[in-house]
Amino acid sequence: MSLDVLFNQFMSGIARGALLFLVASGLSLTFGVLRVLNFSHGSLYMLGAFLCYSIWAHLLLPALGFYLATILSALIMGAAGLLIELFLLRRLYNRGWPEQLLATYALILIITDLVKWRWGGEFLSIPRPKPFTGAIFLFDFPFPAYNLFVIGLGAALAVFLWWLVYRTRLGDIIRAAAHDREMVSALGIPIPWLFTWIFVLGSVIAGLSGAVAAPFGSVALGMDIEIIVECFAVVVIGGMGSLPGTLLGAFVVGQVYSFGIMYKPELALAFIFMVMAIVLIIRPWGIFGRPER
Amino acid sequence: MKRRVSKGGLALFALASVLVAFAQPGLLSAQDTIKLGAIWGFAGPCHMLSESAVKGIKIAVEEINAGGGVLGKKLELIVRDTEMKVDVGAREVKDLILREKVNFLEGPCSSGVALALQVIHSEYKVLRITTMANTEAQVVDKFSPYVVQIVPNTYMEAIAATRYLHKRYPKAKKFCTIAPDYEFGRREEAAFAEEIKRLVPEAEIVYEAWPKPGEKDFTSFITAIMAKKPDAVHSSLFGGDLVAFTKQAAPYGFFEKIPFMALYDLPVLLALGADAPDGVMGFGRGCFFMDPNPKMMEFAEKYRQLHGVYPDSWAVQGYDGVCLLKAAIEKAKSTSTEEVIKAMEGLSLDSLRGKFSIRALDHMGTVPCYQGVIAKDPKYPFKIWKDISRIPGEEVIRSEEGVREVWKKTGVVR
Numbered sequence: 001m002s003l004d005v006l007f008n009q010f011m012s013g014i015a016r017g018a019l020l021f022l023v024a025s026g027l028s029l030t031f032g033v034l035r036v037l038n039f040s041h042g043s044l045y046m047l048g049a050f051l052c053y054s055i056w057a058h059l060l061l062p063a064l065g066f067y068l069a070t071i072l073s074a075l076i077m078g079a080a081g082l083l084i085e086l087f088l089l090r091r092l093y094n095r096g097w098p099e100q101l102l103a104t105y106a107l108i109l110i111i112t113d114l115v116k117w118r119w120g121g122e123f124l125s126i127p128r129p130k131p132f133t134g135a136i137f138l139f140d141f142p143f144p145a146y147n148l149f150v151i152g153l154g155a156a157l158a159v160f161l162w163w164l165v166y167r168t169r170l171g172d173i174i175r176a177a178a179h180d181r182e183m184v185s186a187l188g189i190p191i192p193w194l195f196t197w198i199f200v201l202g203s204v205i206a207g208l209s210g211a212v213a214a215p216f217g218s219v220a221l222g223m224d225i226e227i228i229v230e231c232f233a234v235v236v237i238g239g240m241g242s243l244p245g246t247l248l249g250a251f252v253v254g255q256v257y258s259f260g261i262m263y264k265p266e267l268a269l270a271f272i273f274m275v276m277a278i279v280l281i282i283r284p285w286g287i288f289g290r291p292e293r
Numbered sequence: 294m295k296r297r298v299s300k301g302g303l304a305l306f307a308l309a310s311v312l313v314a315f316a317q318p319g320l321l322s323a324q325d326t327i328k329l330g331a332i333w334g335f336a337g338p339c340h341m342l343s344e345s346a347v348k349g350i351k352i353a354v355e356e357i358n359a360g361g362g363v364l365g366k367k368l369e370l371i372v373r374d375t376e377m378k379v380d381v382g383a384r385e386v387k388d389l390i391l392r393e394k395v396n397f398l399e400g401p402c403s404s405g406v407a408l409a410l411q412v413i414h415s416e417y418k419v420l421r422i423t424t425m426a427n428t429e430a431q432v433v434d435k436f437s438p439y440v441v442q443i444v445p446n447t448y449m450e451a452i453a454a455t456r457y458l459h460k461r462y463p464k465a466k467k468f469c470t471i472a473p474d475y476e477f478g479r480r481e482e483a484a485f486a487e488e489i490k491r492l493v494p495e496a497e498i499v500y501e502a503w504p505k506p507g508e509k510d511f512t513s514f515i516t517a518i519m520a521k522k523p524d525a526v527h528s529s530l531f532g533g534d535l536v537a538f539t540k541q542a543a544p545y546g547f548f549e550k551i552p553f554m555a556l557y558d559l560p561v562l563l564a565l566g567a568d569a570p571d572g573v574m575g576f577g578r579g580c581f582f583m584d585p586n587p588k589m590m591e592f593a594e595k596y597r598q599l600h601g602v603y604p605d606s607w608a609v610q611g612y613d614g615v616c617l618l619k620a621a622i623e624k625a626k627s628t629s630t631e632e633v634i635k636a637m638e639g640l641s642l643d644s645l646r647g648k649f650s651i652r653a654l655d656h657m658g659t660v661p662c663y664q665g666v667i668a669k670d671p672k673y674p675f676k677i678w679k680d681i682s683r684i685p686g687e688e689v690i691r692s693e694e695g696v697r698e699v700w701k702k703t704g705v706v707r
Contacts (some may be wrong), residue, residue: 121340
């Protein structure tokens with residue numbers, strides 16, 4: 001196998017990993033702070049993609065339409081996240097896992113029917129936006145420019161989240177709250193509002209990643225479940241609630257899948273979950289995670 | 294006061310029971326109508342296909358009723374949803390048979406659900422016309438006399454597509470395949486492998502990709518296929534998966550470098566718009582542009598005026614299914630299932646897709662398979678096909694000996 005072929009397969013894996021990181025980072029962030037496993041994160045991602053399509057189709061701006069639609073759908077999903085947190089999640093923090101699971105699973109069903117009612121069952125498609133329509137040549141081999149855009153966006157989001165969590169006062173509070181929320185609360189910091197805004201941020205990330213995924217493939221019902229299963233693999237491998245862990249998990253899942261496809265396509269998906277199972281056996285809390293107290 | 298209310302209530306109850314009794318099938322209406330149970334899946338990838346099918350069926354039912362019905366009886370349509378789930382489908386089909394007392398069934402969308410329904414309606418001896426779910430198992434492996442299939446089955450469709458691919462690229466020897474990993478994709482690619490080795494004895498399939506249905510990111514598959522440098526790629530990707538694959542493969546120059554063939558039918562071409570790659574080969578089951586005969590175009594125009602879009606092959610086949618039923622009932626001069634089945638065997642229909650007939654042996658329709666090359670057409674705001682080939686079902690249907698051979702293995706006695 002020549003080197004350029006391997007490099008190409010590696011880059012395909014990086015692109016897949018970047019998209020997974022975009023989605024999984026929001027999931028991991030909300031889990032890390034709120035300690036709620038938001039099953040409906042994938043549905044917010046799907047809704048972001050459908051919103052992006054509708055806004056894009058409505059705007060009819062060839063050059064800027066997609067970017068504007070992306071920003072708007074991320075913001076709308078943020079607003080939706082605000083409502084979900086205030087009216088649903090807030091009431092569930094003190095309940096057990098089963099209730100949280102049921103409530104967020106109910107959201108999946110509600111959002112699926114909402115999408116079916118508003119957009120129908122068609123698959124929709126947004127063309128790739130300028131200037132990312134064509135290919136860029138890396139070592140004489142073409143690489144889709146839009147994939148580079150997704151990789152760039154994933155890197156930018158990683159840097160932003162790192163800065164937010166490790167370099168700001170808000171980040172100090174987030175980390176402290178993730179560690180011991182009673183202590184932070186005792187210091188006079190309004191935990192409920194912190195939770196609300198973290199969930200809004202997670203929802204914005206979900207909407208953003210859905211919008212960015214829209215020109216990548218097709219926008220269709222079922223894209224929520226398709227992504228959330230792999231995102232769980234990412235956060236379980238990397239460690240629930242850990243930012244570097246999510247980055248590593250996304251990289252690992254992307255590469256395992258990409259090279260799995262090359263050498264043993266029938267087992268490519270199974271490989272991902274084998275890696276996940278091995279991590280669970282050796283480090284049940286994930287590579288960068290910390291054990292539950 | 295209290296007595297008056299209860300008296301009124303009693304009267305109301307009596308009235309209601311009379312109304313209910315009259316609404317019950319068998320008391321008033323069953324003699325005057327023929328009930329057609331349309332069982333489709335309005336969920337996930339099936340949702341849109343099923344909507345189209347029901348639209349086509351409704352047009353046929355309305356036309357037939359406007360023309361006086363069948364044997365003087367009106368057709369009555371009852372639509373049910375399987376939600377693409379085997380258990381829901383089983384429940385709904387039982388309800389259609391036992392409570393609604395339907396005379397005939399048409400549907401469903403998914404091959405998996407179809408095979409589950411088949412066991413149930415065969416037990417109750419109700420005939421089903423299958424116009425979308427196209428696994429060959431319905432008529433061959435798991436043959437039931439209570440099924441008639443008028444959608445090209447996986448075998449016919451793949452054999453026909455392979456011949457077209459071979460005709461356009463006779464020198465191709467090294468192939469890759471990429472197909473969704475379930476019943477439909479597996480059967481299509483098995484038939485492709487069988488036929489290409491018959492046409493090109495030294496043909497070799499160097500790589501088989503099996504993405505899961507609903508895969509959104511094909512990048513790794515695309516680079517893996519390109520690394521194998523195949524002479525051509527055969528694919529049974531369809532719908533949203535094919536849209537995603539096409540958009541992701543284009544920037545790699547995939548379609549300029551490698552001849553590619555997949556299920557590029559109307560909904561995919563509509564979704565892709567200008568992104569649909571010119572010169573790439575498609576196969577399909579007969580949407581309006583694949584067979585622009587006068588009968589089809591008349592239907593297409595009517596459909597467009599009603600729904601604002603052109604009919605895809607699901608609508609066309611749904612329509613043909615009802616017409617076939619009408620023809621069989623008229624030939625049998627009866628609505629009894631056994632008589633209609635007897636009439637179906639060997640029946641020839643002048644359908645929207647031209648003439649085809651129902652083979653007596655396995656109830657498979659000799660429906661045509663279509664292939665073509667994606668191209669612009671000034672008449673339409675979306676891309677359609679050129680160099681269209683229509684391969685009649687008789688040329689690609691599994692031979693009667695072939696069917697009997699499979700039956701020996703699966704234990705069907707006929």
